[in-house]
Amino acid sequence: MSDQAHHYAVAREIDLSRVREICDQYRNISPEEALMPVFQGIQEEYGFVNEAACYEVAHQLNLSPTQVYSSLTFYWIYKWRPGGKHRLFLCEGSGCYTTGTTRLRRVVEERLGIGAGETTFDGKITFQPFSTCMGACEWSPLVELDGEFYGFVDEARMNQLIDELNRQEYDAADQLAAPGSDAQYALVAPAPNSGDASTANVAQISERAPSLTEYEAEQTAQSGPQPNSGNADTR
Amino acid sequence: MQGYQPTVLRNKAISGISAIDTYIANGGYEGLKAALTMTPEEVGKVVSDSGLRGRGGAGFPTGRKWSFLPPQNTNPRPRYLCVNADESEPGTFHDRELIEQNPHQAIEGILITCYATNIARAFIYIRGEMKRGAVMLEQAIAEARAHGFIGDNILGSGYGVEIVVHRGAGAYICGEESALLESLEGKRGYPRLRPPFPAVSGLYASPTVINNIGTLAHVPPIVRHGADWFKQFGTAKTPGPMIYSISGHIERPGNYETPGGYTMNQLIALAGGVRGGRKLKAFIPGGSSAAILPADQADLVMDFDSCTAAGSMLGSSAVIVMDETTCMVGAALRMSEFYREESCGKCTPCREGTYWLVQILERLEHGEGRMEDIDLVASVATNIAGKSFCLLGDSAAPCIVSGIKHWRAEYEAHVTQHGCPFRQH
Numbered sequence: 194m195s196d197q198a199h200h201y202a203v204a205r206e207i208d209l210s211r212v213r214e215i216c217d218q219y220r221n222i223s224p225e226e227a228l229m230p231v232f233q234g235i236q237e238e239y240g241f242v243n244e245a246a247c248y249e250v251a252h253q254l255n256l257s258p259t260q261v262y263s264s265l266t267f268y269w270i271y272k273w274r275p276g277g278k279h280r281l282f283l284c285e286g287s288g289c290y291t292t293g294t295t296r297l298r299r300v301v302e303e304r305l306g307i308g309a310g311e312t313t314f315d316g317k318i319t320f321q322p323f324s325t326c327m328g329a330c331e332w333s334p335l336v337e338l339d340g341e342f343y344g345f346v347d348e349a350r351m352n353q354l355i356d357e358l359n360r361q362e363y364d365a366a367d368q369l370a371a372p373g374s375d376a377q378y379a380l381v382a383p384a385p386n387s388g389d390a391s392t393a394n395v396a397q398i399s400e401r402a403p404s405l406t407e408y409e410a411e412q413t414a415q416s417g418p419q420p421n422s423g424n425a426d427t428r
Numbered sequence: 429m430q431g432y433q434p435t436v437l438r439n440k441a442i443s444g445i446s447a448i449d450t451y452i453a454n455g456g457y458e459g460l461k462a463a464l465t466m467t468p469e470e471v472g473k474v475v476s477d478s479g480l481r482g483r484g485g486a487g488f489p490t491g492r493k494w495s496f497l498p499p500q501n502t503n504p505r506p507r508y509l510c511v512n513a514d515e516s517e518p519g520t521f522h523d524r525e526l527i528e529q530n531p532h533q534a535i536e537g538i539l540i541t542c543y544a545t546n547i548a549r550a551f552i553y554i555r556g557e558m559k560r561g562a563v564m565l566e567q568a569i570a571e572a573r574a575h576g577f578i579g580d581n582i583l584g585s586g587y588g589v590e591i592v593v594h595r596g597a598g599a600y601i602c603g604e605e606s607a608l609l610e611s612l613e614g615k616r617g618y619p620r621l622r623p624p625f626p627a628v629s630g631l632y633a634s635p636t637v638i639n640n641i642g643t644l645a646h647v648p649p650i651v652r653h654g655a656d657w658f659k660q661f662g663t664a665k666t667p668g669p670m671i672y673s674i675s676g677h678i679e680r681p682g683n684y685e686t687p688g689g690y691t692m693n694q695l696i697a698l699a700g701g702v703r704g705g706r707k708l709k710a711f712i713p714g715g716s717s718a719a720i721l722p723a724d725q726a727d728l729v730m731d732f733d734s735c736t737a738a739g740s741m742l743g744s745s746a747v748i749v750m751d752e753t754t755c756m757v758g759a760a761l762r763m764s765e766f767y768r769e770e771s772c773g774k775c776t777p778c779r780e781g782t783y784w785l786v787q788i789l790e791r792l793e794h795g796e797g798r799m800e801d802i803d804l805v806a807s808v809a810t811n812i813a814g815k816s817f818c819l820l821g822d823s824a825a826p827c828i829v830s831g832i833k834h835w836r837a838e839y840e841a842h843v844t845q846h847g848c849p850f851r852q853h
């Protein structure tokens with residue numbers, strides 16, 4: 194949720210002239226090699242790659258649509274349908290599992306009212322738990338929100354992250370809604386321990402969990418290069 | 429060994445080494461300069477003599493792998509180097525630290541490897557989820573190019589190399605070397621039948637070397653300091669420093685570079701002991717593909733051959749520590765879910781078998797299992813192993829087979845108590 198965080202446009206359609214431009218960036222390499230970078234470009238811009246884009250890529254790169262489609266559907270990062278504006282990933286790999294992720298999943302499911310792989314109906318948040326390790330087990334349990342890693346997440350911190358999303362996404366709408374109207378908290382349930390679900394209450398939680406980029410910077414400032422110095426000098 | 433200085437994860441000792449100036453000020457690219465004064469064969473010989481073994485999982489001697497390339501006069505096709513940075517084995521995160529914090533050492537290793545094997549084009553296949561790492565690698569490559577280390581005429585030697593960063597898109601199987609090649613060619617990441625081996629017919633049917641990025645980061649210090657310097661570390665059969673990714677129930681999880689030859693107990697001590705002062709129950713020496721070992725084997729020396737002899741494997745040296753609160757059925761279930769998700773679907777034993785493993789383990793974990801399920805799950809697991817097209821299928825079995833071997837009573841308790849005795853997760 195920092196400045197670099199990547200939010201997906203809530204687009205429903207892909208601009209094919211933009212697809213052409215993305216393909217044009219890779220004219221100097223073989224079409225096969227270009228395929229993945231092109232998909233990545235489209236996925237990153239729109240949050241999905243649909244059938245129309247698939248045909249356009251095939252046409253532009255002079256590959257058969259079957260080949261393009263077969264590659265596209267193999268990799269989970271490429272989505273066939275638009276996802277939410279925010280992507281919340283929960284790592285459930287073996288490293289994170291041992292440090293306790295089942296409770297975190299429960300928090301998300303209860304508060305967002307969506308299960309694994311689902312998106313809130315207003316298209317704001319997609320939740321995806323993963324059995325695949327995210328490759329950062331030193332910070333487990335690990336959550337990735339909009340491309341930022343959040344480490345050592347416990348239930349309180351998970352609640353905090355959701356509060357922050359809540360604040361970002363629904364506060365503006367709340368100001369339009371009449372005070373106390375039900376429209377205020379249509380989607381995101383309040384944290385169980387945050388008591389009264391008033392806007393002020395949620396907005397007060399300005400102290401958000403630091404992302405790992407910030408965490409690292411802080412640790413470096415405090416104690417030299419690394420959170421844990423791997424110098425093997427205890428032997 | 430008091431005061432051991434890391435030679436690969438040098439960022440642990442020197443802050444800011446990801447910047448090229450700091451890297452050069454600390455002896456960076458000296459290995460490349462030294463290599464350029466030797467013939468490619470001499471460089472290959474130093475690496476062979478050092479006994480460096482691949483850190484990607486199989487522990488194959490690196491120098492020997494390079495020597496499999498056919499002589500250029502018999503196969504004139506262009507040759508490629510594919511650098512495996514698809515690190516996705518659960519529990520492994522040393523390549524990520526290397527890429528993000530000491531990228532120039534990886535790049536220097538790639539350049540020396542290309543020189544030794546007469547390759548002009550290298551691809552770094554980096555895991556799709558590691559976006560930050562990919563950006564940092566691109567940046568480091570641009571810096572190295574500006575300093576004349578990459579390009580047509582490296583440091584005036586007349587020798588040229590290009591390095592391309594290729595991002596994957598989320599598939600564990602693309603770490604398997606032949607699936608990686610397929611993926612680089614823009615196809616589905618299905619493993620290939622071997623032979624022909626990649627050294628003869630790899631990327632675009634050309635001779636190809638595939639190495640783990642961490643393996644190649646060991647090359648610059650070897651070339652710079654010599655094979656004997658490297659062999660002073662580690663054990664006789666696994667020379668050199670070893671990097672372990674330690675995670676799970678441990679006080680200070682993280683990557684630890686050791687001078688090699690450490691036992692599991694020493695590693696636990698190094699990382700601050702078991703979390704919360706609890707008792708060690710089990711550990712995995714090499715990521716989720718390795719068999720789980722019980723605490724009484726913690727005096728095991730953590731190198732390739734000792735781990736294999738103990739019935740497990742060092743694999744990607746991802747050490748997962750489990751304390752007495754860990755449920756072995758739950759852990760096996762998580763790992764099986766991982767293999768079910770990541771099975772590429774090409775062959776039946778793995779595609780269907782991993783699905784059934786999850787089904788059976790799930791009902792055991794949730795207290796709906798029968799006593800026969802324990803042997804059933806073991807038999808499904810052993811029927812996947814050895815009958816699958818690639819090693820991913822084989823990797824799904826050890827966590828279950830070893831779990832039942834050492835903790836059968838715990839599996840039985842799930843049946844008799846109609847649920848998980850550890851129900852806190």
Ligand SMILES: Cc1cc2nc3c(=O)[nH]c(=O)nc-3n(C[C@H](O)[C@H](O)[C@H](O)COP(=O)(O)O)c2cc1C
Nearest residue numbers: 482483484512514515516603604605639640643819
């Ligand atoms: C299912 C599977 C997944 C693998 N994943 C990786 C990986 O993520 N990173 C890696 O370096 N090697 C991985 N390997 C090992 C590679 O196939 C290959 O042995 C290695 O990259 C060779 O490099 P090395 O000789 O430097 O170790 C995997 C192997 C299998 C069977």
Ligand code: SF4
Nearest residue numbers: 774775778816818821
């Ligand atoms: S063993 Fe699994 S991953 Fe390997 S080829 Fe068969 S289905 Fe694919």
Ligand code: FES
Nearest residue numbers: 284286288289326
């Ligand atoms: S298991 Fe979650 S990051 Fe590795």
